[in-house]
Amino acid sequence: MRRLPVPALDILLALLCLAFAWAELLVWHEWSAESRVLQASGVTVICGAIAIRRRFPFATVAIAACGTLLMVAGGTPPQILAVGLAAMVISYSIAVALDGTALLAATALLWTAWLIRDIADPQLNGGDIAIDGVFFGIPFLVGRLLRRRERQMELVSRVAHDRTDDAVRRERARIARELHDVIAHGMSVMVVQADAARHGLAPGDEETRAALTEIERTGRESLREMRRLLGLLREGDESAAVLQPQPGMTSVRALVQAVRQAGLPVDLRISGEARPLSPGVDIAAYRIVQEALTNSLRHAGPARATVEIGYDDRQITLRIEDTGRANGAPDGAVGNGLVGMRERALLYGGSFDAGRRPHGFVVTAALPLEAPQ
Numbered sequence: 091m092r093r094l095p096v097p098a099l100d101i102l103l104a105l106l107c108l109a110f111a112w113a114e115l116l117v118w119h120e121w122s123a124e125s126r127v128l129q130a131s132g133v134t135v136i137c138g139a140i141a142i143r144r145r146f147p148f149a150t151v152a153i154a155a156c157g158t159l160l161m162v163a164g165g166t167p168p169q170i171l172a173v174g175l176a177a178m179v180i181s182y183s184i185a186v187a188l189d190g191t192a193l194l195a196a197t198a199l200l201w202t203a204w205l206i207r208d209i210a211d212p213q214l215n216g217g218d219i220a221i222d223g224v225f226f227g228i229p230f231l232v233g234r235l236l237r238r239r240e241r242q243m244e245l246v247s248r249v250a251h252d253r254t255d256d257a258v259r260r261e262r263a264r265i266a267r268e269l270h271d272v273i274a275h276g277m278s279v280m281v282v283q284a285d286a287a288r289h290g291l292a293p294g295d296e297e298t299r300a301a302l303t304e305i306e307r308t309g310r311e312s313l314r315e316m317r318r319l320l321g322l323l324r325e326g327d328e329s330a331a332v333l334q335p336q337p338g339m340t341s342v343r344a345l346v347q348a349v350r351q352a353g354l355p356v357d358l359r360i361s362g363e364a365r366p367l368s369p370g371v372d373i374a375a376y377r378i379v380q381e382a383l384t385n386s387l388r389h390a391g392p393a394r395a396t397v398e399i400g401y402d403d404r405q406i407t408l409r410i411e412d413t414g415r416a417n418g419a420p421d422g423a424v425g426n427g428l429v430g431m432r433e434r435a436l437l438y439g440g441s442f443d444a445g446r447r448p449h450g451f452v453v454t455a456a457l458p459l460e461a462p463q
Contacts, residue, residue: 097141097145100140100141100142100144100145103140103141103179104137104138104139104140107137107140107172107175107179108138110171110172111133111137111173111176112130112133112134114168114171114172115129115130115133115168115170127164128160128163128164128165129160129161129164129165129167129168131157131160132157132158132159132160132161132162132164133157133161133170133172133173134157135154135156135157135160136153136154136158136161136173136177137172137173137176138153139151139153139157139176139180140179140180143179143180143183144183144187147184147187147188147196148184148188148192148195148196150180150183150184151180151184151199151200152199154176154177154180154203155199155200155203158203158204158206158207159203161173161207162206162210166210166213167207167210167211169211174222174225177200177204177226178225178226178228178229179229180200181197181200181226181227181229181230181233182232182233183233184196184197184200184230185229185230185231185232185233185234185237186234186236186237187237189237197230201223204222204226205219254429257429257430258430258433260430261430261433261434262433264430265374265433265434265437277309277312277313278309278313280309281305281306281309281310281313284302284305284306284309285302285306288302288303288306337373337376337380338367338369338373338375338376339364339367339372339375339376339399341376342358342376343358345376345379345380345383346358346383346397349383349387349395352387353387354386354393354394354395354412355395356383356394356395356396356397357394357395357396357397358397358399359396359397359398359399360398360400361398361400361401362400362401362402364401365401365406365459366459367406367459368459368460370438371406371438371458371459371460374434374435374440374457375406375408375455377430377434378408378410378431378435378442378455379397379399379408379410381427381430382408382427382431382444382453383395383397384427385428385451385453386410386412386414386451391414393412393413393450394412394413395410395412395413396409396410396411396412397409397410398410398411403459404458404459405440405456405457405458405459406456406457406459407454407455408453408454408455408457409452409453409454410452410453410454411447411450411451411452411453412450413449413450414450414451428444428453431444431453431455432444435455435456435457438457438458439457440455440456440457440458441456442454442455443455
């Protein structure tokens, strides 16, 4: 039944309710010919209204109220268990689907119609009517609780989505600023070398001089445009941080030592021969190690961490593992850092994986020695 679409499921529920209601009418109840048509019609209308309970909740209540009045118009309404269950389902449905004025109006309409039905039955007394109120009130309260929980889940989902988007934007902005430092340095060197080469040319080599002049002009314009675009990314005190030299894998030992002083014991293991990395990959690898250790420091609790760095001919591999509580980090707290680490690795054509293990949390990444073209 869970695999059925919502309309088909409600239609099936309405048919089952109708079948039980008619079985009760035909087998257990004696009803006169004068009241047969109206009361049978009322039972059918009430049970059939369930078929549209989720798509048109207010219309469902209105139809069920009309069915109840039909039963009353036919004389003493029969006590049909399936009809009572249908009314409870409708009470639950409006509590889950409606809010505000619509909920108040639908509730008043449903309970008024059922109260009229109870009053029209001379066999019922005040206690029976109160019991009916309890039976309708319970599914109504359950529906409101589920409605509240659904709203809370939507709010949590929306906040988590916004936080993830914000983390992606901030991390991409920081990556863009770091790339600016790398690319701007390279372009500045190109401009300076072009200018020096132009002044060192022989007087008659005008074609080469013109080419170098164009290279220098284009380089300077590109640098100005890059700095202008970077201004859109800088906010507050971050603009000053951009002027600082960017760290790389040569700074990992200092990073590990700083984390140790902050209270997290860290073992550093380096295998293979350290190789020169392209500037962007160098910064990305350092930031992944830094963010992973920061997460361990914040969320692992009393633990130890291990940083393993491996070099080979094609790539650098990183593995950062802590022995803290396997479930100690809130998903949202670590999630923002993981987003940034994954963005950095994928940006340079690398791979990234992170997750909880039986004895802690592990972050692994592999980046090519040279950034992809």
